[in-house]
Amino acid sequence: MKRLIREIMFPARCVSCDKVLDYDRIHIGFCRKCHKKIRYACEPVCKKCGKVIDDFAKEYCLDCQKRTHNFVQSKGVYVYEGMIKQSMYRFKYSNRRCYRYTFSRDIIKVYGRWIKTLELDGIVPVPMYKKKQKVRGYNQAELIARQLSYDMGIPLYSDLVYRTRKTIPMKGLSDTERQKNLKNAFNFSKKALQLKRVLIIDDIYTTGSTLDSVAKVLHDAGVKEVYGLCMCVGKGYS
Structure with missing residues (x-):
């Protein structure tokens, strides 16, 4: 009865268009119309960062050709x-915290096998500055990471890396400005010393500056291999 009341009062909505979903689409998260329009980051993609590229003959996007x-x-x-x-x-x-269920399902559908081959010691979300998280009420990267951890049975380490200071929004910043903005913005807890192979989770990948900054901190802590997985990526071609 409680579940029925909850479904009536708070019906599941399409993650894309926000319309109420038909019952047979709830487990998918997208209505039929939107699901056909969603563009997954499929081949050809950059072998380093996962951005979509325009030629199967190419291995790396424009950004990854210029930087490590x-x-x-x-x-x-x-x-x-x-x-x-x-x-x-x-x-x-x-x-819309409930979106994490759809996001985790799609991660597993697209990259579940790849994740298993990594034999990870843990999953690490990109941290949010504490004051900012307190205002928003949650860290979206942590929500995705927590659900993926639960669905795949991989340990979650949400406090492994933390932000040491507030940073300005990255939108509109150049690559150099992004790197400067994130310099010394992260640190690690002692727990990181125990891990050798981890997966960083974030919501959007643009230039990789955030992922690089968190990965560097993890390497400083002794982590040998750091991988990344973001819900969204841009295009790696002009």
Whole structure:
């Protein structure tokens, strides 16, 4: 009875268009119309960061051709465009915490086998500054990481890395400005010393500056291999 009342009062909605879902679409998270429009980050993609590229003959995106990263490899689930942009906005700023179920399912559907081959010691979400998280009420990267940890049975270490200071929003910043903004913005707890192979979870991958900064801190703590997985990635071509 309680479940029925909850479903009536708070019906499941499409992660993309926000319309109420038909019962047979609840486990998918997207309505039929939107599911056909969602663009997954499928091949060809950059072998390093997972951005979509325009040629199967190429191995790396424009960014990864110019710079090195502190992570072994990163993957993306969706291409950051269209309605998915709106979905990520609601997930971050409109308290749509329930989206984590759909996001975790899609991660496993697309990259479940890859994750298993990594033989991870743990999953680490990109941390949010404590005061900012207190205002918002949650860290979206941690929500995804926590659900994925539960669904795949991989230990979650949400307090392994923490932010040491507030940083300005990254949108609109150049790559150099992003790196400067994130310099010395993270540190690690002693728990990191016990791990050798971890997966960092974040919501959006743009240039990789955030992932690189967290990966560097983990390497400083003694972690040997750091991988990344982001819900959305951009295009790696002009």
